[in-house]
Amino acid sequence: MNPNKGQSAIAKRIKSTVAEGKDMRPVSRIVQSTPPSGIRRFFDIVSTMEDVLSLGVGEPDFDTPWCVREACIYSLERGYTHYTSNYGMLELRRAISEHLYKREGLYYNPENQLLITVGVSEGMDLAMRAILNPEDEVIVPEPCFVSYQPCVLFAGGKPVSIPTCVENGFIVKPEDIRNAATTNTKAILLGYPANPTGAVAPREILEEIVSIAQEYDLYIVSDEIYGRLTYEGKHISIPTLPGAYERTILLDGFSKAYAMTGWRIGYAAGPTEVVEAMMKIHQYTIMCAPTMSQFAAIEAIRNANRECEEMVEQYNQRRRVIVKGLNDIGLPCLMPKGAFYVFPSIKHTGLSSDEFCEKLLFEEKVAVVPGNAFGKCGEGYIRCSYATSLDKINQALERMARFVARL
Amino acid sequence: MIDHEIIRILERDARTSPAQIAVMIGKSEEEVRKSIKHMEEAGIIRRYKAVVDWERAGVERVFAFIDVRVSPSRGVGFDDVARRIYKYPEVHSVYLVSGDYDLRVVVEGQNMREVAFFVAEKLATLDGVLSTKSSFLLKKYKDDGVTYEEPEQDDRLAVTP
Numbered sequence: 017m018n019p020n021k022g023q024s025a026i027a028k029r030i031k032s033t034v035a036e037g038k039d040m041r042p043v044s045r046i047v048q049s050t051p052p053s054g055i056r057r058f059f060d061i062v063s064t065m066e067d068v069l070s071l072g073v074g075e076p077d078f079d080t081p082w083c084v085r086e087a088c089i090y091s092l093e094r095g096y097t098h099y100t101s102n103y104g105m106l107e108l109r110r111a112i113s114e115h116l117y118k119r120e121g122l123y124y125n126p127e128n129q130l131l132i133t134v135g136v137s138e139g140m141d142l143a144m145r146a147i148l149n150p151e152d153e154v155i156v157p158e159p160c161f162v163s164y165q166p167c168v169l170f171a172g173g174k175p176v177s178i179p180t181c182v183e184n185g186f187i188v189k190p191e192d193i194r195n196a197a198t199t200n201t202k203a204i205l206l207g208y209p210a211n212p213t214g215a216v217a218p219r220e221i222l223e224e225i226v227s228i229a230q231e232y233d234l235y236i237v238s239d240e241i242y243g244r245l246t247y248e249g250k251h252i253s254i255p256t257l258p259g260a261y262e263r264t265i266l267l268d269g270f271s272k273a274y275a276m277t278g279w280r281i282g283y284a285a286g287p288t289e290v291v292e293a294m295m296k297i298h299q300y301t302i303m304c305a306p307t308m309s310q311f312a313a314i315e316a317i318r319n320a321n322r323e324c325e326e327m328v329e330q331y332n333q334r335r336r337v338i339v340k341g342l343n344d345i346g347l348p349c350l351m352p353k354g355a356f357y358v359f360p361s362i363k364h365t366g367l368s369s370d371e372f373c374e375k376l377l378f379e380e381k382v383a384v385v386p387g388n389a390f391g392k393c394g395e396g397y398i399r400c401s402y403a404t405s406l407d408k409i410n411q412a413l414e415r416m417a418r419f420v421a422r423l
Numbered sequence: 424m425i426d427h428e429i430i431r432i433l434e435r436d437a438r439t440s441p442a443q444i445a446v447m448i449g450k451s452e453e454e455v456r457k458s459i460k461h462m463e464e465a466g467i468i469r470r471y472k473a474v475v476d477w478e479r480a481g482v483e484r485v486f487a488f489i490d491v492r493v494s495p496s497r498g499v500g501f502d503d504v505a506r507r508i509y510k511y512p513e514v515h516s517v518y519l520v521s522g523d524y525d526l527r528v529v530v531e532g533q534n535m536r537e538v539a540f541f542v543a544e545k546l547a548t549l550d551g552v553l554s555t556k557s558s559f560l561l562k563k564y565k566d567d568g569v570t571y572e573e574p575e576q577d578d579r580l581a582v583t584p
């Protein structure tokens with residue numbers, strides 16, 4: 017059954033209720049001033065159409081490994097359906113701690129340095145709310161995941177975006193961070209491997225960023241949700257860098273590595289005081305991450321690593337196919353080193369990102385996401401996801417080739 | 424040269440072209456062709472075939488699992504008995520297994536009578552075969568890693584961040 021089916025009906029009902037209701041006082045200024053996600057608008061168009069080949073999906077096409085689903089079912093059968101500790105189940109925190117120690121050589125005390133969250137999404141929100149005072153600035157390199165800036169805004173902070181460009185492989189230049197830093201700067205937000213560009217920052221640059229953070233005494237909030245999906249070399253986890261551990265909030269989760277987006281589970285790791293602060297907010301607003309998902313996560317992190325590697329191998333194969341395909345049809349793109357996105361330029365077509373995506377959708381029924389949805393400097397680019405079968409990627413490439421040839 | 428990644432790709436879809444595989448694994452088409460040829464010649468890749476759901480095709484085919492107890496004798500080991508069994512075209516597969524029985528034979532026929540006949544006339548009477556136990560296949564759920572359910576659909580939202 018498709019859980020998304022009822023959606024449009026509900027949306028209609030809500031719309032009509034709103035239309036009939038009398039004017040209320042406006043909602044919060046912060047919420048009003050936050051622009052709606054550019055992706056949402058596009059989703060609304062796509063969902064009215066049939067037979068669309070989508071390269072617009074930001075989640076794995078694989079289903080969650082069976083052992084993980086089975087572990088969840090078993091936990092339900094056993095009646096483990098209650099609240100857990102606010103931090104999350106100790107067993108899960110231990111498993112994550114072991115995992116981070118084994119993979120990265122990082123030690124986080126499962127008692128007070130790890131917090132189980134409702135995905136990295138909640139982790140990001142908590143991190144911002146835990147560290148920011150009103151007017152504090154957070155440096156956010158763009159293009160970036162759509163939730164970064166809103167999380168800063170909702171926490172009362174000020175996002176300071178730094179554009180990046182294709183010439184630097186969409187990797188932030190440390191001097192740009194230095195130039196953006198003020199006495200009000202509180203944190204730098206990093207997300208490598210990056211959504212939407214697939215960029216992975218090299219060690220030298222990360223080390224330089226860490227030293228800037230030390231100099232200005234900044235937090236680093238590092239979203240490493242795509243860390244396992246690194247194709248060339250090993251993922252560099254920020255807290256492993258010299259001087260970074262004590263100022264970094266590491267956010268990671270199960271959504272991408274184990275194809276568990278719908279489970280809504282992730283974690284934050286960091287210095288005790290910060291994690292405790294995050295836990296305080298989490299305690300009052302969430303209580304605890306879903307218990308059944310925590311059981312699933314224990315199984316995933318302990319026993320689904322082979323599945324993870326198999327998925328990574330397939331993403332890697334598709335990555336090469338889609339990059340070659342796009343370059344061949346005249347949509348130049350870099351070889352992304354991580355995540356499951358490519359970010360080709362469409363500048364030479366003379367169309368804006370929005371125009372390109374809409375035209376491609378209406379004429380060839382291929383959905384991609386306009387690059388400007390991830391920040392202004394994403395204009396002139398589109399995001400194509402290769403979290404879809406090779407077959408579909410090849411079909412989409414054919415359609416896109418036809419489309420580009422006609423322009 | 425033996426390339427496990429190529430094998431895994433072909434195992435998933437044997438029709439993936441060498442040109443496509445070359446892109447997928449970041450090697451030249453020439454290298455991929457060479458490697459595949461080598462693996463075919465070395466008997467690593469044994470055959471390419473379609474996985475068919477005969478029931479859906481409306482064709483009646485009957486499969487039975489025959490467990491066979493064998494008494495190997497000097498000069499006539501399990502391998503010899505197995506070879507005499509697998510030579511029959513009716514025999515789909517033969518495995519040496521641990522447990523109460525020694526060989527597990529999968530026999531294929533157009534109907535139950537045909538299969539039963541084969542077992543009684545050909546298998547049970549072989550030298551060295553002590554006893555057999557047959558079970559007919561009633562329904563296939565999964566075979567060789569392929570499930571026989573309705574093909575899965577992509578239920579994800581079409582555009583997500």
Ligand SMILES: Cc1ncc(COP(=O)(O)O)c(C=O)c1O
Binds near residue numbers: 207210211241277
């Ligand atoms: C960069 C990035 N961070 C965070 C998330 C959200 O992850 P979660 O499912 O753990 O909330 C996503 C999901 O697309 C993402 O791409």
